[in-house]
Amino acid sequence: MRGATAARTVVAPIVLGIAALALWQLVVVVFDVKPFVIPSPLAIGTAFGQTPDTILASALLTGWNALVGLMLGSIVGILFAVLAALVRVVDQITAPLVAGLAVVPIVALAPVFYTMFGANAQTARQLVAAIAVFIPVFLNTLRGLRQVRPVHRDLMKAYAASPWQATRTVTLPVALPYVFTGFRIASSLAVISALVAEYFGGPIDGVGRAITSAVSSSNYALAWAYVGGAILLGLAFYCVTLALEILANRHRGHA
Structure with a gap:
């Protein structure tokens, strides 16, 4: 039964994806959709196959910035959440700070950071990703830290x-599932934030700048190929964090 369930879990999305691509190709061919509107999957796949090394290099750079931001934002978010759970004053201070960060647009932060740290450094992109990561990790961790039953605290x-x-012995183990939920959400946000930050300056590299360059040269299929690379990068981040969550839950189950 488990094998059948796992097969359905894997096969169903693949079949749905193939059907969606086939429908996409059909609509583009039948209605003669222009490439600047949306290229066909075959054109995108051809462009992807012609420049895999370039797409991989751009994805790795964006992925590194996202990874640095994910680690930095998660560490700071967890530490602040623990402090907020232990010290009421810290909780009262951080609440408006987090609310303010949650509404600050990335498009406003990126140019400011490029001015502060230099247009040739990756620091701005990493900090943008870290700020985006900090919010879900902090909020989910803090929520988890508050789930401990009063009887356990009294004990x-x-x-x-x-x-x-x-x-360490009671609160953190109870909060662990919430921490991983925030970490899983933040993994996708880190990739998106790092990619979006690349649109607004900085070094001429990364997936975001590659998409802009391809569009400016009217190579729309290549631009969508880079978008596909970004999607695969985001899926990789999500799958890794999901695998870590599953391993942690299994370890708790055996403990």
């Missing part, structure tokens, strides 16, 4: 456990 007090001991 730790009865054992004269310090706040850090109670957090």
Whole structure:
């Protein structure tokens, strides 16, 4: 039964994807849709096959910036969430800060960071990704830290456990699923944020700048091929974080 369920889980999306691509190709051919509107999947696949090394190099650079931002934003988000759960003053201070960060558009941050850290550095893109990551990781971690039942807190007090001991032995294990949920959401945001930041300056590299360059030269199939590379990059980030979550849950189950 598990094998059949797993097969359906894998096969169904593949069949749906193939059907969607076939319909896309049919609509482009039948209605003679122009490439600047949307190229056909065959044209995009051809462009992808002709420049795989270039697309891979651009995706790796964007992926590195996203990874740095993901790690930085997650670490800071988890640390601030733990502090906010332990110290009420920190919680009161960080609440408006997080609310403010949540509404700041990336398009406004990227040019400012390029001015601060230099147009030839990748730092601005990494910081944009880190800020985007910080918000879901912080909010989900803080929510998880607040899920501990009062009876468990009272038990730790009865054992004269310090706040850090109670957090490490009780609060963090309970919050772990929420942490991974935030981490999984943030993984996709990191890729999107790093890619969007590439549109607004900085070094002439990465998937975002490659898409802009292809569109400016009217090579729309190549631009969509880079979009496909960005999609694969985002899926890779999501799948890795999902695999880490599954492994962590299995380890908790065996513990």
